Amino acid sequence: MSAIGQRTKFSTVFLPILAWLVALVFFFPIFWMVLTSFKTDADAVKPEFLFMFTPTLENYTNMTENYDYWRFAVNSVITTVFATAFTLFVGVPSAYAMAFNPGRHTKDILMWMLSTKMLPAAAVLYPMTFLTKNFLNLFDTHFLIILVLSLINLPIVIWMLFTYFKEIPKEIIEAGKMDGVSVWGEIKDIVLPLAWGGLASTALLCFIFCWNEAYWTVRLTTTDAATLSKLIEGNRAPEGLFFGRLSAVSTAAVGPIVVLGWFCQKQLVRGLTFGAVK
Amino acid sequence: MASVTLKDVRKSYGDVSVIHDVDLTINDGEFVVFVGPSGCGKSTLLRMIAGLEDITGGDIGIGDVRVNEVAPSKRGVAMVFQTYALYPHMTVYNNMAFGLKQAKLPAGEIDSRVRAAAEVLHITEYLSRTPKALSGGQRQRVAIGRAIVREPEVFLFDEPLSNLDAALRVNTRLEIARLHQRLGTTMIYVTHDQVEAMTLADKIVVLRDGRIEQVGSPIELYDNPRNTFVAQFIGSPKMNFLDHSDLSSANAKALKIDPKAGIFGIRPEHLKPTTAAKALISAPLELVENLGEYALVHMVTESGREMIAKMDKPPKAAAGDMIHLTADAGSIHCFDADTGLRI
Numbered sequence: 340m341s342a343i344g345q346r347t348k349f350s351t352v353f354l355p356i357l358a359w360l361v362a363l364v365f366f367f368p369i370f371w372m373v374l375t376s377f378k379t380d381a382d383a384v385k386p387e388f389l390f391m392f393t394p395t396l397e398n399y400t401n402m403t404e405n406y407d408y409w410r411f412a413v414n415s416v417i418t419t420v421f422a423t424a425f426t427l428f429v430g431v432p433s434a435y436a437m438a439f440n441p442g443r444h445t446k447d448i449l450m451w452m453l454s455t456k457m458l459p460a461a462a463v464l465y466p467m468t469f470l471t472k473n474f475l476n477l478f479d480t481h482f483l484i485i486l487v488l489s490l491i492n493l494p495i496v497i498w499m500l501f502t503y504f505k506e507i508p509k510e511i512i513e514a515g516k517m518d519g520v521s522v523w524g525e526i527k528d529i530v531l532p533l534a535w536g537g538l539a540s541t542a543l544l545c546f547i548f549c550w551n552e553a554y555w556t557v558r559l560t561t562t563d564a565a566t567l568s569k570l571i572e573g574n575r576a577p578e579g580l581f582f583g584r585l586s587a588v589s590t591a592a593v594g595p596i597v598v599l600g601w602f603c604q605k606q607l608v609r610g611l612t613f614g615a616v617k
Numbered sequence: 618m619a620s621v622t623l624k625d626v627r628k629s630y631g632d633v634s635v636i637h638d639v640d641l642t643i644n645d646g647e648f649v650v651f652v653g654p655s656g657c658g659k660s661t662l663l664r665m666i667a668g669l670e671d672i673t674g675g676d677i678g679i680g681d682v683r684v685n686e687v688a689p690s691k692r693g694v695a696m697v698f699q700t701y702a703l704y705p706h707m708t709v710y711n712n713m714a715f716g717l718k719q720a721k722l723p724a725g726e727i728d729s730r731v732r733a734a735a736e737v738l739h740i741t742e743y744l745s746r747t748p749k750a751l752s753g754g755q756r757q758r759v760a761i762g763r764a765i766v767r768e769p770e771v772f773l774f775d776e777p778l779s780n781l782d783a784a785l786r787v788n789t790r791l792e793i794a795r796l797h798q799r800l801g802t803t804m805i806y807v808t809h810d811q812v813e814a815m816t817l818a819d820k821i822v823v824l825r826d827g828r829i830e831q832v833g834s835p836i837e838l839y840d841n842p843r844n845t846f847v848a849q850f851i852g853s854p855k856m857n858f859l860d861h862s863d864l865s866s867a868n869a870k871a872l873k874i875d876p877k878a879g880i881f882g883i884r885p886e887h888l889k890p891t892t893a894a895k896a897l898i899s900a901p902l903e904l905v906e907n908l909g910e911y912a913l914v915h916m917v918t919e920s921g922r923e924m925i926a927k928m929d930k931p932p933k934a935a936a937g938d939m940i941h942l943t944a945d946a947g948s949i950h951c952f953d954a955d956t957g958l959r960i
């Protein structure tokens with residue numbers, strides 16, 4: 340009796356407090372960043388002005404007028420949308436094949452794909468830069484960024500789709516075969532409608548990963564294909580520490596994705612737990 | 618309509634062989650039941666006929682056509698799955714129409730077929746619902762409807778009643794029997810339940826470990842089981858198996874029981890009470906299950922074998938009292954002790 344009572348107290352009082360604390364710790368930097376983006380660079384570094392300051396939009400107008408925010412934003416949208424679309428375009432048929440027509444080496448292929456994520460990006464930085472610049476002439480092109488973002492995310496996308504497809508009862512697929520459905524019809528009329536939630540979660544995560552990617556987008560672009568990550572990076576150092584400006588750029592860069600994430604929380608949780616939460 | 622022939626059909630998964638050289642002819646319009654314990658290969662055999670499993674060896678023919686390499690939808694078969702396997706995101710109507718749409722039938726034809734099947738199965742009012750909003754029995758009907766609308770040459774059922782409750786099972790069993798009567802189409806039905814097999818089948822195929830043990834009409838299997846496996850699988854309660862030491866030798870001789878046999882099988886319903894002097898078997902009463910209509914009398918013989926007698930009335934005896942039983946010579950089945958084969 341007392342044990343149950345303790346557990347109840349633990350879970351009704353202590354756990355929520357802990358959850359709020361953790362949430363606060365995670366949320367504070369974002370909060371601070373948004374706040375700072377409305378301060379002048381001078382105010383931004385003064386601790387006494389943490390909460391009390393005269394808000395200004397100066398950083399934002401400055402950003403759009405002098406730093407070409409919209410060009411970076413458009414590049415981000417283009418590369419992210421096309422990379423996500425291409426990743427799904429390749430990922431759906433691959434995951435379908437592995438989930439419903441597994442061969443003897445399907446497991447190995449899945450493991451191998453995951454293992455590519457273990458390769459440190461820095462290890463291939465030089466060949467990637469050298470080859471794309473000097474041989475392929477793709478450096479700083481949308482095509483290259485879309486390709487790189489797609490390839491980075493393909494393993495995780497295939498894994499996610501594979502697990503979602505696996506949840507579809509085998510008999511339903513077989514019923515489709517008895518009904519004489521074509522392969523394309525099977526994907527379109529049976530698999531995708533049944534894995535719709537999973538597909539949406541996967542697309543969303545892929546979108547977010549593409550949007551946030553910084554390692555390659557910063558290093559493989561200069562101007563033409565530069566994304567918002569590059570804009571933040573570019574505002575980081577050269578003229579000293581301009582916290583107000585940097586915060587405004589960062590806020591404008593992560594803003595869209597935070598809003599998107601907020602509206603799709605449910606899908607995201609399901610996506611990140613590979614469908615374990617229902 | 619079509620016959621189905623299996624010739625030396627084999628199936629293995631890697632090194633594991635699960636179907637061994639099955640030969641079987643199913644006549645046009647016949648209702649055939651594959652029966653056997655769980656894991657004996659019934660579903661595998663059915664799925665090979667459906668085209669959902671590759672055939673490792675041998676030939677399967679439907680009508681005059683060898684179908685080994687023919688796609689499932691082109692074999693003229695329709696299947697009802699154990700789990701129903703309805704498309705959860707489609708309405709009942711579309712579940713039934715889906716196959717016809719794939720076959721590119723004209724819309725009018727599809728509509729009339731779906732509505733006719735729905736009428737027969739009493740699911741017309743649910744046509745616009747999704748399977749989620751249906752009870753188990755209704756889902757089962759939709760699954761059958763989906764098979765009917767395709768107007769197949771052969772119906773395949775894989776344990777279609779196993780997810781229904783007892784009362785519904787009896788009802789649906791009857792409806793499947795009616796369906797067969799009305800359509801006259803060849804049907805192959807898989808079950809582990811011998812009652813379903815006995816009540817539905819024109820022909821029963823008893824399977825064990827991927828081999829056919831016996832093929833025959835229900836009554837043939839009941840009267841003349843080929844071996845002890847079939848004998849104890851068909852009929853409920855199970856046939857009693859006894860050995861020499863359980864029988865009174867004088868009365869056994871009087872009944873002209875084959876002295877070479879090592880195992881004697883007598884069905885519970887064929888045991889009759891008698892006097893101590895005329896008893897073939899005498900055993901102490903263990904307990905009585907009285908079902909009103911009849912009573913099941915449980916005993917344990919001297920050699921430790923459990924046996925059951927089915928009697929019209931419970932005996933007037935207490936636990937431990939001797940029960941004296943006999944049977945007609947014709948209803949005593951003799952089997953070889955080593956091979957289990959009928960003598």
Ligand SMILES: Nc1ncnc2c1ncn2[C@@H]1O[C@H](COP(=O)(O)OP(=O)(O)O)[C@@H](O)[C@H]1O
Pocket residue numbers: 630633635653654655656657658659660661662
């Ligand atoms: N995909 C598979 N891989 C390996 N063994 C299988 C597979 N499917 C079925 N089996 C084996 O084949 C045997 C027959 O299975 P099944 O036809 O489902 O039996 P039943 O329907 O009579 O219960 C079983 O021993 C089962 O373990």
Ligand SMILES: [Mg+2]
Pocket residue numbers: 659660661776
């Ligand atoms: Mg089975």
